Amino acid sequence: MTFPSIDTPAVLIDLNIAEANIDRYQAYCTDQKLHLRPHIKTHKLPMLAKRQLEAGAVGICCQKVSEAEAMIADGGIEDVLITYNILGADKLARLRELSEKVRLSVIADSKATVDGLSDTFAGASTPLTVLVECDTGGARCGVMTSEQAADLAAYTDAQPGLTFGGLMTHPPTGQEAAVQNWLSSATDLISASGLMVPVVSIGSSPGMWLAHDVPIATEYRIGTYIYNDRSLVAHGVCTEDDCALTVLATVVSVPDGSRAIIDAGSKVLTSDLLGLQGHGKVIGRPDITISGLAEEHGILTAETINLTVGDRLRIIPNHACVVTNMMDEVQLIREETQLGPHPVAARGKVW
Amino acid sequence: MTFPSIDTPAVLIDLNIAEANIDRYQAYCTDQKLHLRPHIKTHKLPMLAKRQLEAGAVGICCQKVSEAEAMIADGGIEDVLITYNILGADKLARLRELSEKVRLSVIADSKATVDGLSDTFAGASTPLTVLVECDTGGARCGVMTSEQAADLAAYTDAQPGLTFGGLMTHPPTGQEAAVQNWLSSATDLISASGLMVPVVSIGSSPGMWLAHDVPIATEYRIGTYIYNDRSLVAHGVCTEDDCALTVLATVVSVPDGSRAIIDAGSKVLTSDLLGLQGHGKVIGRPDITISGLAEEHGILTAETINLTVGDRLRIIPNHACVVTNMMDEVQLIREETQLGPHPVAARGKVW
Structure with missing residues (x-):
């Protein structure tokens, strides 16, 4: 969804x-x-x-x-x-x-x-x-x-x-x-x-x-x-189905058959790798690597990318905590039901 | 200063x-x-x-x-x-x-x-x-x-x-x-x-x-x-003296003679490396490496750390743009004169 x-x-x-x-x-x-x-x-x-x-x-x-x-x-x-x-x-x-x-x-x-x-x-x-x-x-x-x-x-x-x-x-x-x-x-x-x-x-x-x-x-x-997040899945303490936080992104460019660009870059996914390869896991597309991030661009590569401009993807980020900190609000859902935006009250509190 | x-x-x-x-x-x-x-x-x-x-x-x-x-x-x-x-x-x-x-x-x-x-x-x-x-x-x-x-x-x-x-x-x-x-x-x-x-x-x-x-x-x-930032200094297009943005941090712990912890972690400096080693440059202390970041901790290492709890440091970050995006406000200065806080109007604007 x-x-x-x-x-x-x-x-x-x-x-x-x-x-x-x-x-x-x-x-x-x-x-x-x-x-x-x-x-x-x-x-x-x-x-x-x-x-x-x-x-x-x-x-x-x-x-x-x-x-x-x-x-x-x-x-x-x-x-x-x-x-x-x-x-x-x-x-x-x-x-x-x-x-x-x-x-x-x-x-x-x-x-x-x-x-x-x-x-x-x-x-x-x-x-x-x-x-x-x-x-x-x-x-x-x-x-x-x-x-x-x-x-x-x-x-x-x-x-x-x-x-x-x-x-x-x-x-x-x-x-x-x-x-x-x-x-x-x-x-x-x-x-x-x-x-x-x-x-x-x-x-x-x-x-x-x-x-x-x-x-x-x-x-x-x-x-x-x-x-949970991709890092904890890699640690074996949870499964992908236990990941409550996902990043919803849109494909904004498909320059060639093996590359697509999404509108979530390091300002959403962050550059945290936590020892992993790539910047997150595209749900349902294990063949895709999020191979690079600019601030507003996520670069997706695959042997055959098979995506179209406007497609929407959900991504399990490497590190959930830092992603929350990038957003003024999150969108609450229950499976396929949309509950609306919710402010991230303690975002950016570094003092 | x-x-x-x-x-x-x-x-x-x-x-x-x-x-x-x-x-x-x-x-x-x-x-x-x-x-x-x-x-x-x-x-x-x-x-x-x-x-x-x-x-x-x-x-x-x-x-x-x-x-x-x-x-x-x-x-x-x-x-x-x-x-x-x-x-x-x-x-x-x-x-x-x-x-x-x-x-x-x-x-x-x-x-x-x-x-x-x-x-x-x-x-x-x-x-x-x-x-x-x-x-x-x-x-x-x-x-x-x-x-x-x-x-x-x-x-x-x-x-x-x-x-x-x-x-x-x-x-x-x-x-x-x-x-x-x-x-x-x-x-x-x-x-x-x-x-x-x-x-x-x-x-x-x-x-x-x-x-x-x-x-x-x-x-x-x-x-x-x-x-400017540490990455552009490394590219040779500016000097450290041309870096207008610095992160001011306090030493919060000095566990041993070769390590100190500052209160700026990835929530301020970000994990962007841009191909560099370490997470920023401590001004005046070329011997120090910012060797690790947790969200609220920056880990400083040196052969002899020579820092005391409460010391303040200024850091040139690897990547200035992403640091700005972490902060609700920046502090404006002119050399040693403090001009006060200023809101970062376009922070977190990912849409």
Whole structure:
């Protein structure tokens, strides 16, 4: 179904598929006695965050203060974890305001971040909950050793206005045993110092079905699972039929028998490859490669392209989250039923 | 200068550099007796388009109808070329409305596109000017041979509501002689049929200083030259000092001595590589590689990173145009003077 009345390029969200994805992973987490905390970066829609909470999620995860502000603006979301080092007077002031509206927790991986948080929350009626971010192999943010984690936990808990809330990591997929060891060691050290470790928060979509291999985890943070994408199909954690987000595009040129151009380029599909070949998968046409992107042009190649100017295609993008971020609105559908456009409330919130 | 009062991540536009870039290339085009038609995709700001027109540009180039709508909304821009096959009832109706507000021309590379334009403009008081897009080696859109160009020119000019306006191509850089031959051959064929070829429009920023090697061209379309970027520095057409757009970012984590994390990830810098290694150039730190991006994290590596949490950096991105498109607003500066935020009027206009 290519929805002739929807102007292209458009991002379609099939709510039937998204809801099934929510419920399927919630059932797994419930079965594993694991709290699920969806990362809203994938959908950026308060409406879908509330659906995730109704299904059983304990709260939401945001990466930036401005995302959290956009997500809670209409009410109905009461528990937010921001998994980012919040620095600077402006962001810290907004964080303090947020804390007066929702049950808020944040992370830190340095004393510099902790000091800024303490300066801001000293004197607050409720202390801010701070988790220590740990680098368990992902080589992004996080303290590098369990000893550093224990040191920063003790330091955090000793600062005015703060309470140590546990450990958080963005773990590397396929190294679950090492992640378990890392977090167990840190938890042991922290517990030995007399502090509780109430939350151990891990999560990444490629590793979603391996969460039980890190039994020390109490909470799983995950974003892409609600829409899925070509990258997660390649990881084997879902099928193409589980992909709720598709890009609807129109063929605008067929210069020769092996090439066609669509009106979705990098301004919709983005240049994210995530290790894949090509810039997305054309549904129903496994022979086509999206071999190149300009900002407004997607270049399709095949041995025999067999497309006509005006044809409409649906594409599973490599990476759903970044596609959502390109659009002021998405088009909601349920299979062949068109439900209309919906604003992407937390789009472009980088602050 | 890292502007402590500007919240990060931010996109800074140094107007002194942008204006010098406008004036330098306008002087070259004036010298070459070549009309300059800036592509607004790079800045997306009516204010800078008007500065380009004041300097001597003949009009602006947009890629989509919605970009043109955003650019002309405040008045002061009277000549627009849309270099895209416009298809579909909604876009065609908006194109007709646009034609009543500005001197408008578009392109087509197929009879299907021409037919849609003719259906829309038949009966218009002024016929729509349509240029034929030619593939002179860029392998994107465009008719493939000079004979096809001549055929489509004749077909276009014969349709109600349309007038043939000339040839347009997005030429491959470094193949100027071949482009000249292609366009000369097409022009000869069209002229022999009795039609005029009033405009031959070419252009691409990497080839900007080679425009005189395609003497049949009457018009040069170019976007990135106003800001420049790391890709154009690599092409040798500008220096780092000519880069008007920089990304201001804050170091949020320094996990070890060779790695730091900044708060600008793919949601600001984008994943566009344009053949380069790394995701941008940290000004003043040639030893640093931006070795990876997550959506909100930029990963910096160096033998000795020598950065502290809270440090601010300025980055020349690989590709300026796509960075502009990520931001609701840019911060205008002149060297060390801060002029304030400015909305990116044509951001996200993909329709």
